[in-house]
Amino acid sequence: MTSTHLHSRSVEAAHAASALLSAFRLGVGQTLAGWPVLVGRCIFYVILLIVLSALWDKVAAERLPGTQAGDLPPGGLALYIGVTEWITLALPAVHLKLEDDIRSGGLEPHLLRPKSYLAQTFSQSLGAAAVRLTALGVTALALLAVTGREPPALEAFPYIVVLGVLGVVVGVLLYALAGLMAFWARRTLPFQLVIQKLMFLLGGLYAPVTLYPGTLEGVAKASPFAAHLYWPSAQAIAASWQGFLTGLAWQGLWIVLLSLACVRLWRAGLAKVLREGGV
């Protein structure tokens, strides 16, 4: 490869990165422009945390069956829920945007552009998620301060932030898979519901998957849904370098696999649109 080729490649890569960064900023701008919705989301987060914390505090206090598994610290489940909901509520509805663009023909203007629609959409979604993560994170810290509840250990915070952000990336990819089904299905709602329920069940939305019996726990931990929710949230209960690295490894694996699946679906769907002129 000649130096001219290398130079042209690096210029191309710089342009691609600049367009992705710009799309990210666009997502940030869009979410900030809809600040009343963001405020509503934060209020909803507070309500959820108050209700679920009360529930889990009662369960822990009365030592109901199942809650003694592992060494859950007092209030640990409430913190766990705080992180799972932080991630869940930060997820943008990327599946709805994809479905809308694909089914309404809104994809056409994007196909007339030289940059990948899929990459641009991901980047924009992550921009939106970044604003939500920040707003919800600040809300959670404020709530901890107001209620006087014991926060996670200080060393857990960087682990939670890194795994939480990557958990959102996994979530965006999972929902994107549902959205991309719009190329073949009239509605993507059934796919979205299945993914949502699996996030609930195998991701450990309301309780750590360590409460599941042996085999089921193993299956859940290895699933993309745990990479989305369980691994970041587990750090709120028991932060450890080893747990962080394990979570990071699972998230890395699933981000690669889900990205490949999204690209594969996108290419197949795009070929269909270019051939048939719509869906």
Next chain:
Amino acid sequence: MLVGTASRAFTRLHACLPPSEPSRRSKSPMSAVITIANLRKRYSYAKRGRGLLGGFSPQHVSIDAVDGVSFEVGRGERVAVIGPNGAGKSTTLKILSGILEPTSGEASVLGLTPWRDRKALAYKIGVVFGQRSQLWGELPARDSFNQLRHIYDQDKAVFERRLGEMVERFALADLLDQPVHRMSLGQRMRCEITASLLHGPGLLFLDEPTIGLDVTAKAAIRDFIRDHARDHGQTVLLTSHDTRDIELVCDRVIVVNAGQVVVDQPTGQLRKRFLGRKVVTVLSAGPQIVVDLPGVTRRASEAHAVVLDVDTRLIRVEQVITAALAQGGVEDITIEDPPMEDVIHDIYASALAVR
């Protein structure tokens, strides 16, 4: 109803005609920006059978949306592609812009094959769909323009210069910081056209750019497209149902029907032959108005309304209105262009008579 009837009539007429020939106004290969030869696009879809189990035994139906279209467009030409609904205009435009693969045939746009070189072509063309937005609704237009700068890898200084030019010529200064979803349709369309030109394309595709706009907004859009193309040597390919778009923007017209080119000639010629008509509707409180003047034909009328077909080559609209007002009792008068379907029908009937 009119569209459906006209389309069926054309289809019947078409059966009498030989297949369309390549454009008689062919350009030399050096100057041709668009060359298409024998382009065909066949859509197939499954039609559900009857009854409860109909879904399990669908019938496969095929439609030839574009059926052997050939023409060339030279650098700097402004060409209108017109035809009734379902004639194949938008399909042709989609193929030429690279977002639809033809079933067969060849096309070259700025030296590239659109459906194979879609991304490379994207840097060289601008596209405006009248019924689709390419802007981000919640954000100010400035943010959309800035995003497009990154998507098209534009140098900031060049981008700012182009945007400045558009802002001045299109009076966008007050709109730049306004969220797109709060703009009127006319304001939004000015921004859409600006967005499609910011990367300096040599070729502009416009699909119904004035659809739904009021008279003032239409005039602004037409003036801008024409002047910008003329000043920058830009080639324009436009589809529209509005005869004024064609008259005021384009110097050549290609009429398509049932996927085939029916007529391909300069707008001036077409105007003389087919576009010199107006439809004047006069509403009256009392007895029906009667205007008996040369060049005026009465169309279908109701009790208190008369619809007049005015041949403006023989008589001015002003004379017709004066004659109507002289009879007294006039409550309202509207002046419209004849429906595109009527114009095309005249063109088509004329082509049939010549052959």
